[in-house]
Amino acid sequence: MRTMEFRFSPIGIIHSPFKKVEDIDVGKFANPGGFDDVEGEIEIFREFETGLEDLEGFSHLFAICVFHKSEGYELRTKPFLDDRLRGVFSTRSPHRPNALGLTVLKILERKGRVVRVSGVDMIDGTPILDIKPYTTRDNKSSIRLGWLEGRMRRWRAEERS
């Protein structure tokens, strides 16, 4: 099983105001709504356009992307919001065994094969592998945040001081 290999080709790309990784203000990650005002466009390749039908009825979507600029990984990583090493699967670091990204985006509008979204935290040109509607099952209200609990608050406080 561990030697199995699955191959995926992009269904589209994202157009983002962040042209490179360094453009992303990491402080935004310290705030649950930090990226709410960052708009972008998902452009789906022409051959998949039909698959977008009915999507605009949903308020949010999941975008599964490839961290295509990410090279290599460590199993322990220091999240930018923390000062300790953490297991990579307890972080959203782009440097992971499979460089897959996941973001919930708000759907603003769909025009043909272009979906205008907000909540964008990926860089321009990021390849998109899949889009799924966000549903009630994905909305978990009583959540615990592990090491992240308090770190977001503390990070914001340190920023201000």
Added chain:
Amino acid sequence: MRTMEFRFSPIGIIHSPFKKVEDIDVGKFANPGGFDDVEGEIEIFREFETGLEDLEGFSHLFAICVFHKSEGYELRTKPFLDDRLRGVFSTRSPHRPNALGLTVLKILERKGRVVRVSGVDMIDGTPILDIKPYTTRDNKSSIRLGWLEGRMRRWRAEERS
């Protein structure tokens, strides 16, 4: 870009009470908590175990999986909860251009490289490509459900009648 190909190998597999696709009671999808009591185990391969550190502090995780039994796809698909064709990206159908699955699982316990979870809706042996912690940013409360709105309710009503 559309001819690019990304390759991923599993980091682990899921042990599920559903031994084959037909074992999954699709009626459970009509209820937001339908799979809450379905327990299973994520077994991460030994080489990735370190990456699980700190995960148990979180209440929920995202599992990105491969629908490894899925073959082919159509861009319009009839969801089992609906009687009309819908764009595949507005559904969670396993038959999609990239056969990736996404499930939010509740973390019950971690013992070494095994994470006991509930909310399991995938079949036994499903390959896992990535695990990410579920955070505040993923919790969207005011959501619209498009074609699914009402269908879940109607489906449950029809079931009872």
